Amino acid sequence: MTEDKAVVYFADLRAGHGDNLFDKLDRLLDSVGVDERFGKGQLVAIKLHFGEKGNTAYIPPVFVRRVVERIKKTGALPFLTDTNTLYVGTRLNSVGHITTAIENGFAYSVAGAPIIIADGLRGNDGVAVEVEGGQYKEVQIAREIVNADAIVVLTHFKCHEMSGFGGALKNVGMGCASREGKLAQHSNCAPIVESTECFACGACRLVCSAEAIGVTEVAFIDEKKCVGCGHCIPVCPEGAIKISWDETATGLQEKMVEHALGALKGKEGRMVFINFIQRLSPSCDCYSHTDAPIAPDVGVVASLDPVAIDAASADLVNRGIGFAGTALKSGAEPGGDKFRGVYPEVDWEVQLKSAARLGLGKRNYRIEPV
Numbered sequence: 001m002t003e004d005k006a007v008v009y010f011a012d013l014r015a016g017h018g019d020n021l022f023d024k025l026d027r028l029l030d031s032v033g034v035d036e037r038f039g040k041g042q043l044v045a046i047k048l049h050f051g052e053k054g055n056t057a058y059i060p061p062v063f064v065r066r067v068v069e070r071i072k073k074t075g076a077l078p079f080l081t082d083t084n085t086l087y088v089g090t091r092l093n094s095v096g097h098i099t100t101a102i103e104n105g106f107a108y109s110v111a112g113a114p115i116i117i118a119d120g121l122r123g124n125d126g127v128a129v130e131v132e133g134g135q136y137k138e139v140q141i142a143r144e145i146v147n148a149d150a151i152v153v154l155t156h157f158k159c160h161e162m163s164g165f166g167g168a169l170k171n172v173g174m175g176c177a178s179r180e181g182k183l184a185q186h187s188n189c190a191p192i193v194e195s196t197e198c199f200a201c202g203a204c205r206l207v208c209s210a211e212a213i214g215v216t217e218v219a220f221i222d223e224k225k226c227v228g229c230g231h232c233i234p235v236c237p238e239g240a241i242k243i244s245w246d247e248t249a250t251g252l253q254e255k256m257v258e259h260a261l262g263a264l265k266g267k268e269g270r271m272v273f274i275n276f277i278q279r280l281s282p283s284c285d286c287y288s289h290t291d292a293p294i295a296p297d298v299g300v301v302a303s304l305d306p307v308a309i310d311a312a313s314a315d316l317v318n319r320g321i322g323f324a325g326t327a328l329k330s331g332a333e334p335g336g337d338k339f340r341g342v343y344p345e346v347d348w349e350v351q352l353k354s355a356a357r358l359g360l361g362k363r364n365y366r367i368e369p370v
Contacts, residue, residue, distance in 0.1 A: 006308035006362045009370050010316075013071040013278065016071045021300075022066050024254050025369040029070045030301040034273050038150050040075030042270070044112065045148035045169060047081055049054065049156060050101035054288035055283045063106040067274070068112040070343040074149070075310040078113045080106060083142045083175060084123035085210045085286065093180050094121045102131050118142035119178040120309060126178025133258035133358060140181035141262050150270035151263075153306070157280045157313045159294065159327075162230055162252050162271055163188065164339040164348025165317075166272045166284055167310035169355055173260030182229075189228030189248040193219050197240035204232035204241055228252075231286070253351040259360050260306065274295040274302045275313045280340045282327035293330040295320055295338055309360030 009031040011024035036046055046067065046140075051058030066081065071078040084097055091097040094117040101115050109113060119125050119142035126140040135138075145151070153168050159168035174185060190212075198218040205213040212225035213232060219240070226247070264271060278297035281290050298316045302313050303309040322332030322341060331341030339348050356363050 003239050004362070005364045005366045006303060007303035008301050008303045008305070008308050008365045008367050009082050009313040010177040010299055010301050010312075010367045011370050012158040013297055021063075024049060024370065025066050025218070025300065026070065027075075028274065028300060029067065029272075029368050031368070032039055032304055033300050034070055034272065035074055037272055038071055038074040038262035039086055042076040043147070044071055044076045044078045044150045044152060044326055045081045045118070045145055046071075046078050046152045046154060047145070047175060048154040049171065049175065050080075050082055050091070050097070050106055051104045051283045051285045052288045053103065055160065055285050055290050057156060057279045058104065058288040059154055060240075061274050062111045063276070064106070065110060065112045067154065071152065072112075078152070078259060079116045080111060080113050081116050081118045081144060083094040083182075084117060084179065085175065086186065086227050086229040087207060088285065089288065090208075092209070093123065098148065102216045114150050116144055118144040118176065126180055129262035131258055131262045131265070133261060135155065136258050137254060139177045139259045139262035141259065142178050144175055145176045145263055146346050148264075148267075151267055151272075153191060153273045154190055155273070155275045156279070156285055157277045158280055158284070159339055159342045161233055161343055162346070163256065164249075164343055164346040165310070167259055167313055168306040168349050169260050169360075171260070172263045173256035176263035177259045179330050181259050183227055183228070185252055185259060186228030186230070188251055189230060190221060190226040191230065191241050193234055194240045194242060197238050199238055199240075201237065203235045203237060207235050214272040214325035227261070249346045250350050254354045257355040257358060257360065259353055260355065261360060264306070272304065273301065273306050273309045274300065274325065275309055276300050277313050277316060280317065280338075292326045293323065294326045294342060295322045301367075303365075305365070306364055307352055307355045308365035311363050312367060313364050314348065
């Protein structure tokens with residue numbers, strides 16, 4: 001008896017006069033059965049990341065438009081959405097968030113759908129959703145994610161300092177949580193400062209939304225104030241701010257997938273996941289810069305299973321080579337772990353194991369080219 005595997009559809013980035021990348025994206029959408037997933041009058045949340053101002057790695061809006069157009073053909077009503085951030089940046093509230101999205105190319109005239117920030121003006125508009133997880137009985141999810149009839153999750157697949165990689169599970173679990181839900185996920189994630197490496201430049205203090213960082217001879221972090229967003233880590237020019245590896249990466253990933261469980265609840269049969277495995281940046285699109293990619297572009301994958309699509313995406317990246325002269329410090333050889341090569345202490349498989357255990361999907365998959 002053959003083992004039951006989830007299907008992940010794959011399109012490479014080769015293109016020609018008779019078959020461009022938009023055609024391939026159409027085939028991916030057909031493969032996951034868009035016509036059967038969505039119908040007339042349904043409100044479909046297209047969950048994506050608009051990119052922080054100054055970031056350039058997010059999904060190009062022209063590809064988002066193609067997805068919007070395909071969903072509209074079903075009679076459904078798509079809208080672009082994300083939630084506000086914990087950290088100080090251009091997406092801290094809905095006014096700045098929508099402004100940033102438009103400036104990054106997601107205006108209606110380009111993407112073809114309105115922008116609705118899912119957790120309200122200041123990120124506090126959440127709904128308690130009951131879950132059967134290991135740590136929570138209920139999680140706080142952005143109201144308009146809950147209210148949507150269906151969801152399409154468009155994800156720029158890349159590295160992430162707290163979860164190893166950021167894929168569909170992170171896009172849903174962290175990206176669909178209200179501010180309260182994000183705080184719950186980051187509750188035990190206060191970083192630490194290596195005093196011998198710190199030169200008291202103050203860059204970390206400037207990005208701290210919780211005002212948890214002070215600077216005297218060296219920087220110091222008040223754990224009681226820290227919300228654990230981790231945005232002080234990559235801005236330190238000396239690399240003096242470290243993640244406290246007692247439980248933070250593992251704990252955050254487990255909390256994250258329980259929030260993903262809540263965000264997807266009630267949308268069974270009406271959700272699609274698409275990962276763009278390109279511009280493989282070493283950190284999240286939340287930063288106001290984009291570092292050099294650590295590995296070549298791979299392609300685009302689509303699935304009805306959020307666990308399988310992330311497992312497949314990680315494997316596709318790791319099968320290839322890595323780039324020298326980037327944030328990648330090890331694992332550049334084919335088969336090497338590119339994500340541990342950037343964040344050696346993060347066990348990124350935790351999110352896949354936890355999500356499979358909660359019934360969000362399967363780690364076993366088969367790839368079908370389109």
